[in-house]
Amino acid sequence: MAYxxxxxxxxxxxxxKEVFPAKLGWKISLFRxxxxxxxxxxxxxxxxxxxxxxxxxxxxxxDFNKNLSSGIVxxxxxxxxxxxxxxxxxxxxxxxxVGWYFSLSVGSWDKAFKLSEKNIAA
Numbered sequence: 106m107a108y109x110x111x112x113x114x115x116x117x118x119x120x121x122k123e124v125f126p127a128k129l130g131w132k133i134s135l136f137r138x139x140x141x142x143x144x145x146x147x148x149x150x151x152x153x154x155x156x157x158x159x160x161x162x163x164x165x166x167x168d169f170n171k172n173l174s175s176g177i178v179x180x181x182x183x184x185x186x187x188x189x190x191x192x193x194x195x196x197x198x199x200x201x202x203v204g205w206y207f208s209l210s211v212g213s214w215d216k217a218f219k220l221s222e223k224n225i226a227a
Contacts, residue, residue: 117186144208145209146209152174157211161210167183
């Protein structure tokens with residue numbers, strides 16, 4: 106059964122703040138929901154990550170993103186938030202076993218993504 110502790114989420118949040126600091130224009134929301142998953146929302150960044158103001162990112166198709174810099178950012182966040190996670194699922198037999206779920210989005214349904222004033226790639 107999927108489960109993630111408060112301490113793990115705090116560790117992920119601190120690590121993301123180190124890699125993507127606010128002083129460089131990053132604003133990232135990371136939270137846990139129902140003790141089963143880590144949810145990451147990139148609300149503001151110094152580079153344009155997608156063409157839309159809100160987009161959910163499929164974690165299995167990050168490398169198919171047309172923008173190389175956004176693919177690197179997404180992969181770094183995924184790597185940080187999946188440290189210690191496992192996936193022993195077998196969809197053929199309808200068996201799902203994950204340590205916790207991971208969700209990534211650019212912007213939020215109620216708050217659009219914003220390009221930071223500290224834009225490094227104008």
